[in-house]
Amino acid sequence: MKKILLALIGLAVVASLVVTAVRRSDAGPKPIESLRQTYRDKAKPSVDHALFAQLKGPFAKPQLVTAACISCHNGRHTEVMASSHWNWERIEYVEGKGIRAIGKKNVLNNFCIGVAGSQQSCDKCHAGYGWADGTFDFTNPMNVDCLACHDNGGTYAKKTAGAGMPEPGLDLALVAQKVGRPQRANCGNCHFFGGGGNNVKHGDLEMAQFETTRDVDVHMGTDGADMSCVDCHTAEKHQMLGKAYSLSSMNRNRVTCERCHGAVPHEDDLLNQHGYKVACQTCHIPEYAKVNATKMRWDWSTAGKLKDGQPYEEEDGQGNHAYMSIKGTFTWEKNVKPEYVWFGGTASHHLLGEPFDPSRPLVLNPLHGEYDEPEAKIVPVKVHRAKQIYDTKNRTLIQPKLYSATPGDGGYWGDFDWNAAAAAGMKEVGLPYSGSYAFAETEMNWPLNHMVAPKEKSVSCEECHAREGGRLASVKGFYLPGRDRSKLLDGLGTLLVLGTLAGVVVHGGARYWFWRRRQGGK
Amino acid sequence: MTREYVYPAFGRFWHWTQSFLILFLAVTGFEIHGSLRFFGYEQAVRFHNGAAMAFLVLIAFAVFWHFTTDEWRQYVPTWENVRAQAEYYLFGIFQDAPHPTRKTKLRKLNPLQKIVYAGLKLFVLPLVWISGLLYMFYRYPQKYEVLALDVSALQPIALAHTVGAFALLCFLVAHLYLTTTGHTLTSNLKAMVTGWEELQDEPHAAAPRAAASMQAASDAAPGDH
Numbered sequence: 198m199k200k201i202l203l204a205l206i207g208l209a210v211v212a213s214l215v216v217t218a219v220r221r222s223d224a225g226p227k228p229i230e231s232l233r234q235t236y237r238d239k240a241k242p243s244v245d246h247a248l249f250a251q252l253k254g255p256f257a258k259p260q261l262v263t264a265a266c267i268s269c270h271n272g273r274h275t276e277v278m279a280s281s282h283w284n285w286e287r288i289e290y291v292e293g294k295g296i297r298a299i300g301k302k303n304v305l306n307n308f309c310i311g312v313a314g315s316q317q318s319c320d321k322c323h324a325g326y327g328w329a330d331g332t333f334d335f336t337n338p339m340n341v342d343c344l345a346c347h348d349n350g351g352t353y354a355k356k357t358a359g360a361g362m363p364e365p366g367l368d369l370a371l372v373a374q375k376v377g378r379p380q381r382a383n384c385g386n387c388h389f390f391g392g393g394g395n396n397v398k399h400g401d402l403e404m405a406q407f408e409t410t411r412d413v414d415v416h417m418g419t420d421g422a423d424m425s426c427v428d429c430h431t432a433e434k435h436q437m438l439g440k441a442y443s444l445s446s447m448n449r450n451r452v453t454c455e456r457c458h459g460a461v462p463h464e465d466d467l468l469n470q471h472g473y474k475v476a477c478q479t480c481h482i483p484e485y486a487k488v489n490a491t492k493m494r495w496d497w498s499t500a501g502k503l504k505d506g507q508p509y510e511e512e513d514g515q516g517n518h519a520y521m522s523i524k525g526t527f528t529w530e531k532n533v534k535p536e537y538v539w540f541g542g543t544a545s546h547h548l549l550g551e552p553f554d555p556s557r558p559l560v561l562n563p564l565h566g567e568y569d570e571p572e573a574k575i576v577p578v579k580v581h582r583a584k585q586i587y588d589t590k591n592r593t594l595i596q597p598k599l600y601s602a603t604p605g606d607g608g609y610w611g612d613f614d615w616n617a618a619a620a621a622g623m624k625e626v627g628l629p630y631s632g633s634y635a636f637a638e639t640e641m642n643w644p645l646n647h648m649v650a651p652k653e654k655s656v657s658c659e660e661c662h663a664r665e666g667g668r669l670a671s672v673k674g675f676y677l678p679g680r681d682r683s684k685l686l687d688g689l690g691t692l693l694v695l696g697t698l699a700g701v702v703v704h705g706g707a708r709y710w711f712w713r714r715r716q717g718g719k
Numbered sequence: 720m721t722r723e724y725v726y727p728a729f730g731r732f733w734h735w736t737q738s739f740l741i742l743f744l745a746v747t748g749f750e751i752h753g754s755l756r757f758f759g760y761e762q763a764v765r766f767h768n769g770a771a772m773a774f775l776v777l778i779a780f781a782v783f784w785h786f787t788t789d790e791w792r793q794y795v796p797t798w799e800n801v802r803a804q805a806e807y808y809l810f811g812i813f814q815d816a817p818h819p820t821r822k823t824k825l826r827k828l829n830p831l832q833k834i835v836y837a838g839l840k841l842f843v844l845p846l847v848w849i850s851g852l853l854y855m856f857y858r859y860p861q862k863y864e865v866l867a868l869d870v871s872a873l874q875p876i877a878l879a880h881t882v883g884a885f886a887l888l889c890f891l892v893a894h895l896y897l898t899t900t901g902h903t904l905t906s907n908l909k910a911m912v913t914g915w916e917e918l919q920d921e922p923h924a925a926a927p928r929a930a931a932s933m934q935a936a937s938d939a940a941p942g943d944h
Contacts, residue, residue: 200728204780211776467764569871658760664753676874679753679760683878690885697889701896704808711813
């Protein structure tokens with residue numbers, strides 16, 4: 198007994214030594230605490246623009262505001278004019294395609310397809326004034342729209358289908374006197390409504406985030422960190438950090454969670470270890486479109502139905518557009534579980550004029566990555582699926598002209614004639630159109646980064662480590678404990694165990710039988 | 720009937736601690752494997768890792784004990800009496816024949832046990848704990864400025880660990896059954912609890928048994944050792 202006790206005590210001593218050796222307590226405040234402190238105090242403007250004589254106004258046209266801005270912030274316009282907010286393209290290396298200038302200007306998506314021919318409408322969100330067609334002068338600094346991003350008064354607005362010009366009748370002097378660091382509204386007014394409506398494109402960026410709770414977005418929730426977009430999307434010389442893989446290709450200029458939270462943010466090392474192959478977003482964005490639905494499918498092929506010669510709209514039960522004559526049929530979803538893919542940080546893009554095989558869904562922006570790549574991690578994505586117009590002879594996607602300024606200009610939203618829209622759009626981008634079209638399945642990947650949930654709501658172990666139906670069921674190329682096994686090995690092992698069990702039962706039964714016989718024989 | 724002190728205190732402590740650890744590791748391990756659900760995945764992993772660490776500490780003590788007490792010699796396999804022991808399990812046991820080998824403190828294992836236990840200690844358990852440690856640490860450069868191993872894939876490690884698990888499970892089934900093959904159904908079990916084992920008296924105890932076996936005419940083999 199004494200020996201057992203001694204052994205037990207010895208065991209306990211060694212075990213506690215091992216534990217203390219492995220677990221050193223970290224001194225100082227927890228990183229998350231210092232982060233909270235950093236963003237608790239909101240930045241206050243260092244000057245009051247209302248007191249500047251240059252901004253007294255009145256301003257007859259918005260370009261005069263820009264001139265006033267530049268008169269003090271001289272040179273800043275060159276920074277804006279070097280940014281993608283202005284150029285709507287970046288120089289990117291696209292794997293297998295070389296160095297290309299790509300961006301909203303010339304890359305097709307599977308929402309409103311592309312801006313060419315519809316600049317008057319799309320360019321409402323351009324950080325400039327007057328980009329109505331292909332003749333816009335990208336070298337004229339007076340066309341830079343400072344106010345769209347810097348209005349802190351909440352009164353500035355751009356005109357619908359106004360080619361980026363302000364809403365008529367605005368008191369531009371009042372707007373100019375209340376400029377400052379970009380706020381959520383400045384970014385959200387465009388980025389929440391991409392694709393022609395709230396939350397259409399991203400799924401994790403929508404108007405609820407103008408003012409939301411930490412339950413929806415732990416960073417932006419006004420009852421939480423209450424951070425604004427530019428707290429993470431910091432800028433250096435007007436070059437914003439971060440980009441979307443719908444348009445960019447290279448692994449650079451990304452906003453990462455690790456930048457603030459570090460590479461080992463958990464107290465539990467088992468969770469930290471996941472970060473080697475699993476992106477933070479995978480566990481911490483369990484679902485997106487938490488407040489309003491996002492568009493999951495867009496079928497252009499049904500567009501063009503008219504009632505009494507007039508276009509119409511139909512709503513689904515939740516108040517989302519289910520059908521629009523100008524755009525086709527939509528499927529919306531709320532509280533969506535993401536799809537998951539390996540992603541190493543680079544993407545490819547289907548470029549204008551490239552032929553493709555219409556018999557299979559065309560992925561417009563394939564995300565590259567496999568388990569074996571050191572950089573690659575599993576990331577959550579929204580996959581948007583669509584049916585969009587293509588040229589059946591040339592087997593190329595078609596850039597249709599959608600917006601119609603005057604009847605008969607080919608714009609589909611006025612004329613409802615795909616042939617005319619295709620001809621006008623393809624002429625705009627300088628590509629041939631054979632005259633015959635059909636609709637092809639396409640897919641787009643939208644990596645999810647926003648709507649991070651509070652930690653209590655992050656994805657639990659079982660949701661991935663499950664034999665059947667786990668979140669990562671379709672993510673291949675590696676052994677996932679709980680999901681994977683060797684069926685052969687498990688089969689043989691089970692057989693062996695059952696065989697042993699059977700042997701034991703037979704042997705024991707025989708012993709019993711002989712014992713009974715001996716008993717009877719006595 | 721005689722009594723013999725076969726299992727010293729530490730040996731018994733080691734055996735029972737190990738047996739509970741292995742059972743616990745089996746349940747949590749097969750939950751991690753996806754075969755059953757009991758604790759929930761997260762808890763299963765935590766418990767499994769904790770129990771594995773405890774097991775390693777126990778193994779360290781046991782290795783020390785085996786070498787300082789020369790107990791390890793008990794596990795050196797021998798061909799001597801292997802045949803007799805096998806014949807006993809295949810035939811003699813049914814006729815209530817005497818055990819072919821006598822259990823003593825210096826010879827607690829029969830020849831078959833020696834082979835099986837040596838295999839367990841030299842191959843199966845090392846396979847399990849080496850693959851288990853790799854399973855835990857194969858991956859990631861992590862906190863505490865420790866650069867862990869960086870093996871590219873988990874699959875071979877996990878499969879090796881699974882092989883060990885099935886082997887141990889088979890052993891467990893057979894082992895539990897064979898505890899009933901002592902002098903009485905529970906004498907082996909009692910011995911592992913108290914250290915004292917009830918043994919057959921020799922040689923006179925054999926006589927009535929021989930008479931009984933007369934009835935099973937051709938089954939004379941068990942007496943032939």
